[in-house]
Amino acid sequence: MEHIIETATSPSAISGHLSYGLLVLSMLMNSIVWLRIIALVSGVAGIIYSGFVLHDPIGAGWETLFVTANLTQLCLLAWRSRKVRFSDEEFLFCQNALVLVPPFLARQFINIGTWKTIPAGTILTQQDETVEQLTYVAEGHVDVAVNGKLVANCGTGDFIGELGILSGRTATATTTATTDLRALVFERDSLMRHLSRQPDIKLALQAGFKINLRQKLAAANERTLAETR
Numbered sequence: 008m009e010h011i012i013e014t015a016t017s018p019s020a021i022s023g024h025l026s027y028g029l030l031v032l033s034m035l036m037n038s039i040v041w042l043r044i045i046a047l048v049s050g051v052a053g054i055i056y057s058g059f060v061l062h063d064p065i066g067a068g069w070e071t072l073f074v075t076a077n078l079t080q081l082c083l084l085a086w087r088s089r090k091v092r093f094s095d096e097e098f099l100f101c102q103n104a105l106v107l108v109p110p111f112l113a114r115q116f117i118n119i120g121t122w123k124t125i126p127a128g129t130i131l132t133q134q135d136e137t138v139e140q141l142t143y144v145a146e147g148h149v150d151v152a153v154n155g156k157l158v159a160n161c162g163t164g165d166f167i168g169e170l171g172i173l174s175g176r177t178a179t180a181t182t183t184a185t186t187d188l189r190a191l192v193f194e195r196d197s198l199m200r201h202l203s204r205q206p207d208i209k210l211a212l213q214a215g216f217k218i219n220l221r222q223k224l225a226a227a228n229e230r231t232l233a234e235t236r
Contacts, residue, residue, distance in 0.1 A: 022060060026052035026070075038107035039207050043081045050074035087111040096122075096145045100191060103164050104143065104215035108208060116208050119197050125188040131167045132178040138171030139195050147188035152181045159227040160185075169216045172198065173209075 029049035036042040050073040057066030088110035093101060097117055105113045120143075125131075131142050131149065144165050151159040158180065161167060171178050172195060202209040 020056075020060070022052045022056040026050070026056055038211075040081070040084060040107065040109060043077045043084070047074055047077040047081070050077060084109050084111075093117075096189070096191075099145065099164065100143055103219065104166075105208070105211050106215065108211045112205065112208060116201065116205070117191070119201050120191045120193040123188075123190055123192050125184050125190055125192075127184050127186050127188075129184045129188075131182040131184065132171070132180065134179065134181045135177050138168040138178050140168060141172045141193040141195070141198055142167040142188075143191040143193075145189045145191060147184060147186045147190070149188070150183050150185050152183070153179070159223060161223065164219070165223065166216060166219050169219070173202075173213070173216075 026049050029045050029052060033042045033045035033049060036045060050070050053070035054067050054074065057063045057070055091110035091114045093110075093114070100117065101108070101110075101113050105116065108116075122145075125142075125147075131140070132138055134153065144161060144163060144167065146163055149161040149165070149167060150157055151161060161182070167182050168178065170176070172193075202212070
């Protein structure tokens with residue numbers, strides 16, 4: 008037992024622990040880019056451990072193949088993204104919704120949506136009804152009402168319908184455009200089909216929704232405090 012502990016905690020075992028630790032860490036990454044980078048570093052540590060500590064050429068060979076595969080995938084990601092360009096409003100959308108998503112995947116996602124000018128007075132979601140669209144507000148203002156009572160306002164950078172669109176639940180509020188909106192609109196069916204094929208995009212989008220929801224709650228709290236003064 009003492010020999011096992013000494014071996015596991017010896018300086019020569021550090022590269023082995025590092026290799027497996029980084030491999031586990033890579034599996035926790037939401038970003039495919041960071042997953043590949045950390046996995047690559049894990050493989051390099053594995054080569055050192057197998058080749059120079061264990062003197063195992065077979066293990067070192069497999070670790071080399073693992074590093075090569077991840078390096079190839081990183082190069083492919085860079086190559087696919089090299090010519091991708093975004094307009095200012097598309098870039099802002101990516102900053103709000105698709106943080107750390109490779110540009111070429113972000114472009115594919117944006118392309119399933121439609122940029123629209125939505126007239127003031129348009130109802131975007133109706134309380135207790137199915138949410139058919141996800142709307143990203145690039146410019147304009149939206150009122151949020153529950154049971155006919157105004158409870159919040161949304162604006163640039165906010166999502167409308169995000170809670171119901173992924174969960175399948177009915178809308179918890181009625182949202183109405185109070186000004187003309189410039190918005191990126193995703194139809195439910197095409198959105199869900201795309202997300203089923205791109206789980207990394209879904210994770211990034213959910214993270215963006217959570218951040219935006221916290222911002223909405225903070226704004227709603229400020230509104231409530233202002234009304235009680």
